Amino acid sequence: MKVTFLPIVSFLFCVNILFAQNNILRNNFDEQLQDDRISKSYVTPKKIVWLSDQDNKYVKNQDVLLSGFDGQLSTSGEGMCILRSDKDKQASILLDYGTELYGGIQIAAAIRGEKKPVKIRVRLGESVSEAMSNAIDNTVPGMNSATNDHSLRDFTLEVPWLGTVEVGNSGFRFVRIDLLDEDVELPIRSIRAIFRYRDIPYLGSFTCDNERLNKIWQVGAYTVHLNMQEYLWDGIKRDRLVWLGDLHPEVLAVNTVFGENEVVRKSLDFGRNTTPLPGWMNGISSYSLWWVIIHRDLYLRQGDWEYLKEQQPYLTSLIDQIVSKIVDGKENLDGGRFLDWPTDGNKDVIHSGLQALTILTLEAGKDIAGWLKDKGLEKTCTDALALSKKQQPSHHGNKQAAALLSLAGNLSPNAASEVILKDGAKDFATFYGYYMLEALAKDGKYQEAIDLISNYWGAMLDLGATTFWENFVYEERINAARIDEIVPEGKYDIHADGGAHCYIGLRGSLCHGWASGPTTWLTEHILGIKVLEPGARVIRLQPHLGSLNYAEGTYPTSHGVLYVKHVKQPDGKIKTTYKAPKGVKVVH
Template identity: 30%
Template sequence: MSAVSLSAAHRRSAFAVCDPAYSAAEPYPPLAPEPQWLYPRSEYECFLLRKMRDEVGRAGLNVGYPGIFHEPVATVRFRAEIPAGELRLRVSGIAEAELDGVPLPLPSPGPDGFRHVSTGAGTLLVTVTSPDIRSALPALCAPGITWEAAIDGDDFAPAVPGGIPEGTELPAVSVPLTVLGPGKWDAGTEVLAYVELHAPEKPDFGCGESLPELENRNPAHFEQSLALVQTAPNVWRTPTPLAFRYLRSGNAEQVSCRALFEPAVYRGAFAADPELTEIWMHAAYTLRLCRHHFLIDGVKRDRLPWVGDLALSLLANAYVFGDPAPVRRTLAVLGRAGIREQHLNGIVDYSLWFLICHDLYQRYWGDRDFLELQRRELVDHIEVLLEQSRSGIFLPSAGTWLFIDWVDCPKESALQVLFHWSLQAAERLAERLGESALAGRCREHARQLKSRLFAEAFDSRRGLFFQTPGEPDSGFGRHANFFALLTDLPAPEQRPAIAEALLGDGLPPVGTPYMAALEIWALHRSGASGRAVERLRRIWGGMLRQGASTFFEAWREGAGEQERHSFYGRPYGLSLCHAWSAGPAALLPLIYADCEPAADGWEQYRAREVFPGKEFQLTVPLPGNELFIESGPDGFRIGSRLPPPPRR
């Protein structure tokens, strides 16, 4: 998209751009072309996750990361049917080959890194072993040939492409710093960056997402390692990237930073009044900073992927970047180990979000190849949940972490309503996979679960779900009720009572912008779109009025400066850039135009005028296309770069 062909939404929202690596034309920063290395399914993603976990340790981040994760293997077998002739073969590791069971000598690599093998036609088997699995994966590159790969005996499956075997590093962009005062600098916005300082001796040094964190000198309250290494005479550098907006040093003569960014293009855009436009753009940048190889939760903490957080970051990514790759990698790595030993990320409700995220991924991108690649994990995942809940219909939560949200209240009803939502997702996933019997079992279990929820967890007089099934005195909470609206659990005549309660102040508030976004989505779907926008302005506009450049992990209205930045009992523990708070990037298109796919991959879509006469412009990235929606006094108009899919 060239400057002259930018959409109306891109042009009108340009004033709100806050990303130093912003591009609406092509991916930026650019990545150098790489050979297409091949791996067994999920091996590359699991290798990247282990590298990220090691990096978190070196960065001194105060984070726990529960769960069981697949460890990459040191030996991989690749198999292909090849024609007679010369084969160009490149391997990472120690390779042995055989053709139709007969050993095939491999020549040394040439100057281009490839081995040029003259061979007859047949079945070629190449076994590759990494001498140091923590440094590089066993991998193969052979253009023009279709390969299978196996890590366990003869269980071959299509090999999948990935980055370089050592793990692809994110490119860096120089970000200018503004002098705040003697020894203090401002990057202008939150960044994740390496810092370089020039000083005659080792500099004293500090950083912060906020000014109060910048001024902290107590190492007990550091949220990141402030270590420096000398790289040249009088030059010092942080060995790991730091998340910050502000820097300080009392004796540095020169300070610079190079910020890390996953290459991206802002294919989507939203412009309405200035406040909402800025909210959308800052939400988009919040997500951008959390787009690494995976969609991670935050750049100061934890720099790791969590499957529950993915539900919102997936949606935001769909409306901002339209890029399936980080979603696909995140689903692949988090689901690889399965849940027979432990729930995903060690959290029972995150095992439910996993199915909801897979369903949303198919809805927005229609990636059936990936779905088929994940068949084994998905079918087993669904089977485990059905087995665990067979005896009592409800999904047990004893002995595991039931999270839902950072709130201190009973959460059992919320878990079971979320289970109903995940069963609906599981049914749709099973149908896509052609697993009709499994889909029927999910549908029947969801029917029985719905019946039990209304029998044991619903107050028909109030028209609300209470917090613990079988305990009407457990009180009413928000989560079970807005989950119910999102999963279409209540009948149409029951929805207004729930929406009215959510609009009032009689229920305890949610704990995070993560859940606030889902509640706002539920309000819109219940017809309270105007009130939904009001709440969005209050929360995310409130953060902008407090000087936020990215959106916080949690937001407490009216909190003082010290309380505003504390979390987990730590004065600067709150992450001020958290992907689960990027919800407005999806919510504003969903609310203002009711725009969402009506069939997988946007083969059909929905869009309508929600606020007649209200002016806004919206660009929505579709697979291989873009929708352009404009509304104002002259009406509601929809266009596209290519002939659009049919509306429904």
């Protein structure tokens, strides 16, 4: 019998041709093409905050900018927003997109009689004040303290005839547009924000009978989410860099809300690969210490032994370097000596904090050595710990130092609480505030910590925040205007007139990942979810509701999502129900 294979051969030939055609795009670029992991969406403005005039002479039909737009212009020029200028005045408009976001703007300009491009000025702002400001001098507070450092947020561009233009990559909520050319009319169909973000599910959750705490958890989660760009950044407006110390509260929040995400490893490896020893990450010794601590905390949550093993050569050499800076148990770290901005320049407090961080790092190194079965590294850490713990530096009445010393076991939890609770949220900070909350939890001061979260982080919400800030001086809330309004006469401008150090005035970041600590804290201490063994194989449930009547939520693990619910009974006892994924043992 004769068998022919021609149909099959022809089919395979066609498939191969189609496959080759499907790769025409990529083949055109050879090795030049790089995929973008970041999603893009368009956001319509939520409201108009301000216009240059109210009589429709220079700005007309502005409400069309608040209507939906599918992205396609037509040859019809009807129903457009008109910006007009003459020799006396130029049109201006200030838009509010409702919440902080990262990206740029898309301007769709309609058909008009003159085809010459029209020049406009664009100002992006995390606050109304920033969008209304000038970038002149950011060494002093005030309405001229905005900056174009790290990302352009004040610039001019030309808008085409019957076309769209996309521009910008910064963190903002507000956009001001000024028409610069004289004697022109610019018809605009839309001014949409271009929102860039990782399109990932929120696997973690938190709900209780206190809506303020619920909102704080959500805003902390959103704050760190926005900073999950190609790398895990400190802030989306500024600095848009990988600061390894900032990463500790960020990594904890990412794991609490999203579970495992490649941006964490990518950023940790970036810090390692760009810092050959004996250098310190970001030039700051404490930031290399935080890198070690992060790896311990990450392994506990994700349990990826192979990834941890990859760190062993660098981590071992780094631990040796840290130990070489210990003299008679006293840290003598070189490089930049830094904890957080509020303590900057206070040498005594910084020493106390670095002594505590050295102990915490050696403890993390010892844990890692045990998991890796590295007896040499384990002995190095154990011997250095024995010497370091003999040192008992003072907290100097400083909340940051007291918190770290307590967590390191060098100060009694009660003594630390006395310092941290003095004057309530005064002298709190968005970065090290997380460690203050942790120290209070260690002393069993859960209700006090809840109150501080509500007062301190909640005050930012009261001032119009949709993300948490680089820093916030609690006392400045008094007589302060909201960031989503033009500052009334006699009110304090919390953005323009505040700040210090590198975040003077409007240079200050209003979306900073290190401020997301309450999200992690509420999950770990109110829901009581504490990982005990690597990979979250064993989780302890020990809720602390304080004055709350119930709390429930979810927590992502590498095995699946854990669900828990706690309800306070009439006798004050707490009834707990949970559903754990296979592979997770729950003890409570």
